[in-house]
Amino acid sequence: MSGQLVCVEGLLGKHVPAEDLSEVWRILYGKELRKLDLPSSAVNAASQENFEIKGCVFEAALEQLRRPRTVRVGLIQNKIQLPTTSPVAEQVNALHRRIAEIVDVAAMCDVNIICFQEAWTMPFAFCTRERLPWTEFAESAENGATTKFCQELAKKHNMVIASPILERDESHGDTLWNTAVVISNTGAVLGKTRKNHIPRVGDFNESTYYMEGNTGHRVFQTAFGRIAVNICYGRHHPLNWLMYSINGAEIIFNPSATIGELSESLWPIEARNAAIANHCFTCAINRVGTEHFENEFTSGDGKKAHHDFGHFYGSSYVSAPDGSRTPGLSRVSEGLLIAEMDLNLCRQTCDKWNFKMTGRYEMYAEELARAVRPDFQADIVRE
Numbered sequence: 001m002s003g004q005l006v007c008v009e010g011l012l013g014k015h016v017p018a019e020d021l022s023e024v025w026r027i028l029y030g031k032e033l034r035k036l037d038l039p040s041s042a043v044n045a046a047s048q049e050n051f052e053i054k055g056c057v058f059e060a061a062l063e064q065l066r067r068p069r070t071v072r073v074g075l076i077q078n079k080i081q082l083p084t085t086s087p088v089a090e091q092v093n094a095l096h097r098r099i100a101e102i103v104d105v106a107a108m109c110d111v112n113i114i115c116f117q118e119a120w121t122m123p124f125a126f127c128t129r130e131r132l133p134w135t136e137f138a139e140s141a142e143n144g145a146t147t148k149f150c151q152e153l154a155k156k157h158n159m160v161i162a163s164p165i166l167e168r169d170e171s172h173g174d175t176l177w178n179t180a181v182v183i184s185n186t187g188a189v190l191g192k193t194r195k196n197h198i199p200r201v202g203d204f205n206e207s208t209y210y211m212e213g214n215t216g217h218r219v220f221q222t223a224f225g226r227i228a229v230n231i232c233y234g235r236h237h238p239l240n241w242l243m244y245s246i247n248g249a250e251i252i253f254n255p256s257a258t259i260g261e262l263s264e265s266l267w268p269i270e271a272r273n274a275a276i277a278n279h280c281f282t283c284a285i286n287r288v289g290t291e292h293f294e295n296e297f298t299s300g301d302g303k304k305a306h307h308d309f310g311h312f313y314g315s316s317y318v319s320a321p322d323g324s325r326t327p328g329l330s331r332v333s334e335g336l337l338i339a340e341m342d343l344n345l346c347r348q349t350c351d352k353w354n355f356k357m358t359g360r361y362e363m364y365a366e367e368l369a370r371a372v373r374p375d376f377q378a379d380i381v382r383e
Ligand SMILES: NC(=O)NCCC(=O)O
Pocket: 118, 198, 199, 204, 231, 232, 233, 234, 256, 257, 258, 259, 262, 263
């Protein structure tokens, strides 16, 4: 079944009677979004280069004192381009070429900020638990080939780029991290942020390679708004989203690599819920395809050894603070999703629902401070 169904929203459109569709849509997905008019040059280029392109608009009410703060955000989901047995440099170069093609199309659509999927320059090889050649994909966040490549793209297109890579930290004993590098539209490296929560589930053997990040919940002030990057497994941790939001993030990207059997039913809920709970936009990005590895590996579950991880189901989407969301990109093909958003919607939703005001953070801060003490006793009343 995995890999067959292209898109759940497409099925709804096909099978729900036309007279019921908009009500079904409103209940499941929130207020219906206007489609973004994309230039035909971009649509043609996407079709020639064989990737899906979709665009939606999140509107906000007009205010008297603030102008609309309209920004276009792009999300790219892609496959690996070469077999995992190809030389490392060739695999990376092929991915650079593919991303450059898609970013060129994003630029035709006036995208201001773009984010790629988790560890986008490599196969998601952590399932294998092998070191070589996979650790050779790690690069310096500050001056590695991928960062230089992104700096050129950012300058060329006046675009902020969030580039999640496997980082080799030469200043700290050559250690590895799972890192997103944020590059300003000027081409300067604005900074980096590391994955805070590392999975210990299924074949996601990432803790074999790197540790939980040490960069906290930093937020990047860009020319187009304040952004943060909550990498993959971090999306299961509500406090992680909360802290990016407390530091002022208006858009939180969630570059991911995850497979159908494990997480597909959680996928549409978690980033969307985070947008609602934190009065911000969230952008969930997942890779697509099935990646085959030469040496079979086991999953510690008594089942037979295998050569692949399962199907990465794509389905990248954007959610707004009012709970509305875009349809997902395809479950099976590469794609570019563009969301035009008025960032004024963040404060407008905050003023309506007041979660920041009613959140009782001081109460939770005290309770959590007690709960993490070694002498903590749970507060349970018994008969
Ligand atoms: N890459 C990663 O953290 N995957 C973990 C699985 C998931 O969070 O769905």
